[in-house]
Amino acid sequence: SQTIHQWPATLVQPVGSPLSLECTVEGTSNPNLYWYRQAAGRGLQLLFYSVGIGQISSEVPQNLSASRPQDRQFILSSKKLLLSDSGFYLCACSTGVGTDTQYFGPGTRLTVL
């Protein structure tokens, strides 16, 4: 079965600083990958999804970007963080088109000060 790793687990960054969050997946190949953000007390919001290397779709306009340099690696980035970027970031994977199960990583808690 697949395992999703995320790091770092927690991060405190000043406004205007860059960001790089990494997600890697083990136990499956060619997964669909997703980045979600969960604001405090709120539901999960889909930020990006990827169906393959170099293929990124953005769900909402924002200060963040995503990249997929390898099949099982998904990176969330920002050039300049905003206060509103604070939240809990979750990486998820599903194992292909039509397959419905999404598995979530442990998450990264980002605080922008």
Added chain:
Amino acid sequence: KNQVEQSPQSLIILEGKNCTLQCNYTVSPFSNLRWYKQDTGRGPVSLTIMTFSENTKSNRRYTATLDADTKQSSLHITASQLSDSASYICVVSLINNAGNMLTFGGGTRLMVKP
């Protein structure tokens, strides 16, 4: 617009008691509905999944129901334990060419007290 609404937003119950969480959705076309449990600071973990044709599914002390006609689901927790304290998220799925796209409810935060 695809939406998932959950109620109540938060709930406090005593250990050993039962509770029921509600979920209403407007997602279309509907593929399936999941209930996830999310412990504080952790990623969500799937509890149950139901497709259009299923109207009840159990997983240990968790029983989920689905009424696809009224677009409502419930999650019933029996004989609650302290470890049930978590957020419970209703997630409705539709499938497009990007795989499965999920619409998340805002969650119900459950606290079980001794």
